[in-house]
Amino acid sequence: MKWGVVRFPGSLDDGDALWALRDVLGQEAFPLWHKDETLGGAECVVLPGGFSYGDYLRCGAIARFSPIMKSVARFAADGGLVLGICNGFQILCEAHLLPGALTRNRSLAFICDFVNLRVENAATPFTRAARAGAVLRMPIKHGEGCYVAPEDELRQLEERGQILLRYIDENGEATDAANPNGSMRSIAGVANERFNVFGLMPHPEHAVEATLGGIAGRKIFESIAGVAR
Amino acid sequence: MSAAPIALPGEPRVDLAAARAHGLSDAEFAAIERLLGRTPTFTELGVFSVMWSEHCSYKSSRKHLKTLPREGASVVGGPGENAGAIDVGDGWVAVFKIESHNHPSYVEPYQGAATGVGGILRDIFTMGARPIASMDSLKFGALDHPRTRYLVNGVVGGIGGYGNCVGVPTVAGEVMFDPGYNGNILVNAFALGLARREDLQSARAHGVGNPVLYVGSATGRDGIHGASLLASAEFDAASEAKRPTVQVGDPFTEKLLIEACLEAIKTGAIAAIQDMGAAGLTSSSSEMAGRGGLGVELDLERVPLREANLTPYEILLSESQERMLIVAEQGREAELAAVFERWDLHAVVIGKITGDGRWRARFKGDVVADIPVAAISDDAPVYDRPAAPPSAPGAATIPRPAAPAIRPAPAAALRALIASPNVASRRWVFRQYDSLVLSNTVAGPGGDAAVLRIKGSRRGLALKVDSNPRACAIDPYLGAIATVCEAARNVACVGARPAAITNCLNYGNPERPEIMWQFVRGVAGLRDAALAFATPVISGNVSFYNETEGRAIPPTPTIAMVGTFADVSLNVKHYFSFPGDAILIVRTAAPALAASEYADLFGVASGQLAPIDLARERRLIDGLVECAQRRLVRSAHDVSEGGMAVALAEACCNPTAPFGAAIDPDATDGDVAALFGEGASSVILSAPAENVEVLREVFAPLEVREIGRVSAAPRLVIGRDIDEDVAALQRLYEDALPGRLGRHD
Numbered sequence: 001m002k003w004g005v006v007r008f009p010g011s012l013d014d015g016d017a018l019w020a021l022r023d024v025l026g027q028e029a030f031p032l033w034h035k036d037e038t039l040g041g042a043e044c045v046v047l048p049g050g051f052s053y054g055d056y057l058r059c060g061a062i063a064r065f066s067p068i069m070k071s072v073a074r075f076a077a078d079g080g081l082v083l084g085i086c087n088g089f090q091i092l093c094e095a096h097l098l099p100g101a102l103t104r105n106r107s108l109a110f111i112c113d114f115v116n117l118r119v120e121n122a123a124t125p126f127t128r129a130a131r132a133g134a135v136l137r138m139p140i141k142h143g144e145g146c147y148v149a150p151e152d153e154l155r156q157l158e159e160r161g162q163i164l165l166r167y168i169d170e171n172g173e174a175t176d177a178a179n180p181n182g183s184m185r186s187i188a189g190v191a192n193e194r195f196n197v198f199g200l201m202p203h204p205e206h207a208v209e210a211t212l213g214g215i216a217g218r219k220i221f222e223s224i225a226g227v228a229r
Numbered sequence: 230m231s232a233a234p235i236a237l238p239g240e241p242r243v244d245l246a247a248a249r250a251h252g253l254s255d256a257e258f259a260a261i262e263r264l265l266g267r268t269p270t271f272t273e274l275g276v277f278s279v280m281w282s283e284h285c286s287y288k289s290s291r292k293h294l295k296t297l298p299r300e301g302a303s304v305v306g307g308p309g310e311n312a313g314a315i316d317v318g319d320g321w322v323a324v325f326k327i328e329s330h331n332h333p334s335y336v337e338p339y340q341g342a343a344t345g346v347g348g349i350l351r352d353i354f355t356m357g358a359r360p361i362a363s364m365d366s367l368k369f370g371a372l373d374h375p376r377t378r379y380l381v382n383g384v385v386g387g388i389g390g391y392g393n394c395v396g397v398p399t400v401a402g403e404v405m406f407d408p409g410y411n412g413n414i415l416v417n418a419f420a421l422g423l424a425r426r427e428d429l430q431s432a433r434a435h436g437v438g439n440p441v442l443y444v445g446s447a448t449g450r451d452g453i454h455g456a457s458l459l460a461s462a463e464f465d466a467a468s469e470a471k472r473p474t475v476q477v478g479d480p481f482t483e484k485l486l487i488e489a490c491l492e493a494i495k496t497g498a499i500a501a502i503q504d505m506g507a508a509g510l511t512s513s514s515s516e517m518a519g520r521g522g523l524g525v526e527l528d529l530e531r532v533p534l535r536e537a538n539l540t541p542y543e544i545l546l547s548e549s550q551e552r553m554l555i556v557a558e559q560g561r562e563a564e565l566a567a568v569f570e571r572w573d574l575h576a577v578v579i580g581k582i583t584g585d586g587r588w589r590a591r592f593k594g595d596v597v598a599d600i601p602v603a604a605i606s607d608d609a610p611v612y613d614r615p616a617a618p619p620s621a622p623g624a625a626t627i628p629r630p631a632a633p634a635i636r637p638a639p640a641a642a643l644r645a646l647i648a649s650p651n652v653a654s655r656r657w658v659f660r661q662y663d664s665l666v667l668s669n670t671v672a673g674p675g676g677d678a679a680v681l682r683i684k685g686s687r688r689g690l691a692l693k694v695d696s697n698p699r700a701c702a703i704d705p706y707l708g709a710i711a712t713v714c715e716a717a718r719n720v721a722c723v724g725a726r727p728a729a730i731t732n733c734l735n736y737g738n739p740e741r742p743e744i745m746w747q748f749v750r751g752v753a754g755l756r757d758a759a760l761a762f763a764t765p766v767i768s769g770n771v772s773f774y775n776e777t778e779g780r781a782i783p784p785t786p787t788i789a790m791v792g793t794f795a796d797v798s799l800n801v802k803h804y805f806s807f808p809g810d811a812i813l814i815v816r817t818a819a820p821a822l823a824a825s826e827y828a829d830l831f832g833v834a835s836g837q838l839a840p841i842d843l844a845r846e847r848r849l850i851d852g853l854v855e856c857a858q859r860r861l862v863r864s865a866h867d868v869s870e871g872g873m874a875v876a877l878a879e880a881c882c883n884p885t886a887p888f889g890a891a892i893d894p895d896a897t898d899g900d901v902a903a904l905f906g907e908g909a910s911s912v913i914l915s916a917p918a919e920n921v922e923v924l925r926e927v928f929a930p931l932e933v934r935e936i937g938r939v940s941a942a943p944r945l946v947i948g949r950d951i952d953e954d955v956a957a958l959q960r961l962y963e964d965a966l967p968g969r970l971g972r973h974d
Contacts, residue, residue, distance in 0.1 A: 015667065019668050049666075055481075141663045143393075209668075211682070212671060
């Protein structure tokens with residue numbers, strides 16, 4: 001599968017995503033420049049973590065107006081696969097490619113830590129390599145990862161199975177204590193209605209090597225890579 | 230030679246009073262007039278005041294710093310560059326440095342700490358190295374001091390705000406609370422970068438006629454006189470008014486600058502490059518020209534400005550952040566400018582290198598400064614300040630209220646120690662830092678030292694920053710040695726071979742003989758220990774004038790040690806991982822309570838420090854490295870604050886699931902010093918029982934004492950003294966700082 005990783009000014013985990021895809025998982029992956037309007041033949045576009053344009057206004061608020069985002073929106077509308085990680089998730093929400101919004105962590109502090117996630121829907125292009133209910137351990141590192149949406153929107157997300165990942169504790173429960181940032185309904189990752197756009201706050205690209213934080217993140221990339229086959 | 234520079238309309242008069250207001254002594258002003266053969270213009274006075282400030286000139290420390298060992302088989306590049314570098318194998322060099330940002334962080338904690346991180350990162354990538362790791366050594370006042378919480382939140386927020394946004398992981402650090410820093414906190418920021426050896430850059434200008442390129446952020450009025458009036462003077466009641474001398478950081482622009490500079494370096498069109506740090510445009514231009522024995526001419530009206538009507542004085546002295554100065558190879562400036570424009574950064578030719586050895590600045594056609602380059606670089610004054618021991622230890626420093634003398638039972642002492650501000654888990658702090666970005670972090674904060682892999686190679690690095698102001702307050706020489714020993718031990722515990730040091734020497738006012746004595750003794754200790762470990766001091770920084778109202782901080786030499794792994798997969802954890810393993814302790818001397826957390830907490834009068842045998846310290850380090858290379862141990866943990874009992878408790882806290890330890894009664898036998906003493910260098914090892922005999926050979930002639938066994942049941946049992954639930958100790962350990970500083974969950 002061909003992966004394009006968008007590089008906005010201020011993207012930080014773009015190199016890590018390329019490293020995970022190319023060097024660890026042996027995929028064909030290449031950087032995409034924010035000023036370009038083509039996607040280089042990518043079959044999955046990754047919007048990486050970071051602080052695009054410094055995120056001085058609101059996370060992702062400037063990046064969504066980047067030239068490349070027009071192409072990403074068209075690509076998504078045509079059914080192309082888009083994965084937004086952390087800042088990428090924030091950008092997808094700002095661009096209305098995903099429902100809801102990400103606000104400041106309820107502690108008001110940046111949090112870098114490992115969290116446990118439960119796969120809520122394994123019948124999607126982003127999670128099909130995992131089984132439903134599987135627990136994935138991955139790091140989060142963000143200051144604005146508190147997922148919010150109107151109540152009826154949340155209800156629809158639940159009904160349609162768009163909530164793909166939830167924060168859980170070591171006993172598998174989505175408790176308040178296990179919710180690192182105050183996200184509504186412990187939501188860590190959501191897909192759009194067509195299940196071709198997925199955003200998550202945790203970093204699967206930082207969980208692909210046993211010596212560096214485990215390999216649970218591979219499930220996400222393997223799910224996507226499996227789609228092409 | 231050109232005509233004497235002109236005074237600009239409306240400029241203040243230059244006389245002795247103006248010189249004093251700029252922090253220059255009468256003798257220094259006379260020397261300036263002698264060097265120039267005339268009275269300086271107001272602009273020139275400003276230039277001299279920053280370049281001859283303690284912060285930029287090292288005038289009180291230079292004589293002593295020359296005694297530090299700088300050479301070593303692995304050292305790359307000559308002295309005088311922006312940071313030191315060592316060869317770490319497979320064609321890679323590690324570039325690293327630590328620097329203080331103490332006064333700005335006390336006056337404006339968030340921006341002070343943030344720009345401390347930004348500044349040290351620029352010192353690294355200006356050498357052509359990609360920054361891959363940061364660390365910080367932080368010293369705050371007592372946790373119950375009214376200003377401490379505000380300062381902690383600001384400093385930690387600033388380090389995270391800048392480091393997280395610039396994309397460089399913060400992988401280790403240290404935090405201490407002590408009343409000695411109530412009026413003068415310390416923020417020492419470290420950064421390390423990696424470069425291919427052939428890509429290392431120089432800050433030595435060459436090529437008469439080569440254009441001088443200004444890149445990065447525009448220049449504003451922030452940070453004027455940061456180096457001279459803020460960093461090179463004591464605090465007093467008026468210090469709050471110095472807030473405008475603190476710069477404001479923009480990590481987003483720094484990130485762009487890192488990428489653009491590293492890309493620009495690849496073009497080969499750069500002759501020399503230096504960041505505009507302290508004293509901004511003035512120091513970067515004069516130092517690059519000075520190192521090359523050349524001159525430089527600047528056209529100040531070409532400098533990109535944030536606001537109109539900056540005077541030449543302000544343009545030259547601004548410490549606006551995220552700016553670099555580049556000497557380009559002639560004819561290739563457009564190629565460089567294109568790289569910076571791609572990253573939406575300014576890149577403007579503002580001058581050229583000349584052959585006449587003059588540092589000349591023009592503004593709207595007029596020469597406003599014309600100074601021999603050597604006068605502001607090489608000919609800055611050097612002082613041999615008098616040094617004399619104080620009448621009594623501690624007489625020069627901030628008085629420390631003694632805790633009431635109590636003697637708790639050992640179990641109660643352990644519970645109190647593990648929750649004390651200087652022992653408790655630092656998770657509250659490091660959880661606010663991205664320690665993972667760049668995908669190199671094998672072991673992040675919380676262990677003895679951070680471990681990083683080098684991608685595409687089996688090699689790796691270990692990093693740790695340490696200081697021991699309590700020991701330095703008792704004996705500044707032995708305290709400095711103990712600090713280096715601890716840093717080396719931390720790096721060796723994770724299995725790396727200590728390779729080189731960078732240091733940040735924080736002291737009071739060097740014009741006072743007792744402070745100068747502390748400094749001289751500290752440098753001597755650093756020198757002796759660095760020689761013993763064959764770890765050259767490849768870079769560093771001196772921070773004087775850490776005083777408030779005439780009382781100094783405890784002498785605080787901060788040591789960052791970098792170690793190397795030939796095979797990073799052999800790194801060792803600090804926690805137990807296998808029930809039944811033998812628990813061993815290796816010591817270089819008998820433990821003592823002097824300068825310990827126990828003594829501080831329970832009011833034990835601190836005695837003298839025991840002498841340190843550096844040959845035995847070296848043996849310990851070599852033994853630890855061999856243990857890792859031969860896979861002889863399953864864990865290794867340095868005994869530090871809180872002594873052996875706390876170290877054992879920490880070793881029980883395996884992050885997957887806690888283990889226990891059963892320690893023989895004769896290992897401590899109710900001896901408080903054995904349980905909680907810190908004086909000697911000690912490490913706790915765990916290893917399969919069949920390896921114990923080999924370990925004795927590895928560490929000989931040091932004694933390897935088998936003191937107990939790792940147990941599956943999570944209880945820490947130390948003889949008849951202590952029998953505690955590890956999970957309960959862990960809760961005390963983890964909850965102490967959040968309980969005091971505010972919860973984040």
